[in-house]
Amino acid sequence: MKFLVRMDVHPPLDMPAEEFDKIKATEKEYSQQLQREGVWPEIWRVVGEYSNYSIFEVRDNDHLHEVLQGLPLFPYMDIEVTPLAKHPSDIK
Amino acid sequence: MKFLVRMDVHPPLDMPAEEFDKIKATEKEYSQQLQREGVWPEIWRVVGEYSNYSIFEVRDNDHLHEVLQGLPLFPYMDIEVTPLAKHPSDIK
């Protein structure tokens, strides 16, 4: 089951850069592990913004929430979730 | 070069159903032709809405506008275009 998710990152300006870099590093590992598992098949950068659009392939809503809440950057992000269904014109 | 495009369809309520169905049929053909050509690699239905999110793979802005303006449903849609770039965490 697919969801389109937009994530806007708001780095806390009063946190030392090194500390925030560590969080970003763990976020990258966390994301790439999920990409390898097929849970996070697509991630794109929104041009000009500290934001991404991603596609998630999950079992159900609870699975998606568990994945998103586990993001190391979760406390510093606004997240918008859009459930997707198969489009009648989709040739796949 | 990839773009995320959201299309919200607003059928004209005073147009006879058959007439609008014809437009939808040509829209489907138009879309599936572009999908086969790899210009329109993804199209998903937004759950609960007469809307879709799509991924377009195009040469440049002018190519994308030409494709979108050519949509038979173009006069009956609100379209939102988001330019995408490669995300540093993307493992592909």
Added chain:
Amino acid sequence: MKFLVRMDVHPPLDMPAEEFDKIKATEKEYSQQLQREGVWPEIWRVVGEYSNYSIFEVRDNDHLHEVLQGLPLFPYMDIEVTPLAKHPSDIK
């Protein structure tokens, strides 16, 4: 899997009342059938508005879209879909 769905109905002002009443009658039957099947466990009227909030229990996103798109009033409604997950404080 649960979703919260808000539906705002916008009756077409130039449609004869009897015609719209028929659509509403089929909507009621459609809804009550789904309620009996447990797909539509809750439906509440938003005070002062021609709107409702509903809870849907469905297999997945495609099932929910199929149900919503099948609503006789679908062409005359704005629909907002919010995916729900289990809350850690929920005692059920």
Added chain:
Amino acid sequence: MKFLVRMDVHPPLDMPAEEFDKIKATEKEYSQQLQREGVWPEIWRVVGEYSNYSIFEVRDNDHLHEVLQGLPLFPYMDIEVTPLAKHPSDIK
């Protein structure tokens, strides 16, 4: 009398985690006590967000305000209240 309530939590980033965890613990007890009393029959997590949708069953507006204002997390939340009435299609 039923209300739909949305709560969006905004943890104060400069508060030590342990201190905020204590507030969250008391919030959980407070909520579960009200759930047992039937005042708070439903609570769902909004997927991807530090937010919930809840149903409250209360005597009147003042009772609801008293309950919400008493939430330990009240100072750190945006709250939206929607009064609900019985829907003519509801089979219950």
Added chain:
Amino acid sequence: MKFLVRMDVHPPLDMPAEEFDKIKATEKEYSQQLQREGVWPEIWRVVGEYSNYSIFEVRDNDHLHEVLQGLPLFPYMDIEVTPLAKHPSDIK
């Protein structure tokens, strides 16, 4: 129990004036009857707009919805309902 209600009237521009005047006349009677019964204790005109703010004193949410839905101008209005509680500084 009190509610603040805002009503914005959008007269259908293609309805003959006399027909709409009749609806407005029945709306006035309907309102004044409820004012005499104490259900609609306050009604003010929003300066410069075809809108009003009103205070309703009702038994519960269902009673308020019944009253609002019964407004002859209901199909031509946007209505916003805000539940009110006693303020700790209120000297009454």
Added chain:
Amino acid sequence: MKFLVRMDVHPPLDMPAEEFDKIKATEKEYSQQLQREGVWPEIWRVVGEYSNYSIFEVRDNDHLHEVLQGLPLFPYMDIEVTPLAKHPSDIK
């Protein structure tokens, strides 16, 4: 001359509670004095929010601004002012 005024209070999270309590206490006295003088005939709590709706009866715009600007909580509030006129259906 009547105005509807909405006040949303945003307590400064980094101010010691006792200090803010003192400001709130002076706000209460200030409000109750104006209520006794008939300048502030109505004040209601917005259910679920640290906000109120109030009715002010003043000589003119300058009088209202003087009253509002003098509120001890003025620096911590968003204020929205709506001028009211007599409604043609008002039976008073």
Added chain:
Amino acid sequence: MKFLVRMDVHPPLDMPAEEFDKIKATEKEYSQQLQREGVWPEIWRVVGEYSNYSIFEVRDNDHLHEVLQGLPLFPYMDIEVTPLAKHPSDIK
């Protein structure tokens, strides 16, 4: 007592031009009469839009509503009213 008023005109596209021109002509007379009386001391065109910003000098709210509601273009306008007070830096 002064108010800033913004008026956005939305001409009904299905009304014959001559008919709308007549309404505009009476609007101009109505406005210029009030300007001569000092009730409508300022009127400016918003560049690029069928809108104006105006300053009204009136006795009270009811007087302003009476003036605005009497505008021949009233049914075809969105109107926004902002009450103004004397600014402490004003040298007049």
Added chain:
Amino acid sequence: MKFLVRMDVHPPLDMPAEEFDKIKATEKEYSQQLQREGVWPEIWRVVGEYSNYSIFEVRDNDHLHEVLQGLPLFPYMDIEVTPLAKHPSDIK
């Protein structure tokens, strides 16, 4: 003096195509004449939308309004005007 202007065109759906095409043709001539005169130095299509962003070089506000109000498509457009000044980093 430069302005950035955004124009969103909303073709009237119930106007015959030929009639609207005529208006568009005169709009094109009108625009190209102003481009040749240097009043309208830049015009770009917003990708995916029936909209454009343009740069206007005019004597003053009144000149700009005269130019925009004279657009044949003026009655069918939303127009947003942003005054521009020289940027301190501009190397021109």
Added chain:
Amino acid sequence: MKFLVRMDVHPPLDMPAEEFDKIKATEKEYSQQLQREGVWPEIWRVVGEYSNYSIFEVRDNDHLHEVLQGLPLFPYMDIEVTPLAKHPSDIK
């Protein structure tokens, strides 16, 4: 050439009051000097808000930006600029 300018002041809550008062004092002098020069002919307080609406009479966009950017309170304000033109109904 006239502009309508709205200024919303957001005092930095963590700045000592005396320091901010000094800035306000220089702002008042700055404003009154411009008022005497005819550049700032009107300034009104928005009732209930730490905001003003002003009319500026300037040579061109660059002159206006220079004046606004020079405001001592500039870093603590949101500013909205609306270019004005002569209205066809204006009797002046």
Added chain:
Amino acid sequence: MKFLVRMDVHPPLDMPAEEFDKIKATEKEYSQQLQREGVWPEIWRVVGEYSNYSIFEVRDNDHLHEVLQGLPLFPYMDIEVTPLAKHPSDIK
């Protein structure tokens, strides 16, 4: 390929002025270098705001994101990107 980009700068109020001035100086150099290379052909100041509108001429989306993300002021800005295509009326 052209993009219209709006940048709104939000200086961190708790950063020493000298430190922020340094960032602004490097931003100016960065911008002027790109202007000389033809990547940043236009930059205008939005009158009354700490914002600019710019035109970028880039190879593709990734090139634009790289340029924007490299802006020294990037962490202190909201950026809005609009892809532009050739307009059919453009005489260039």
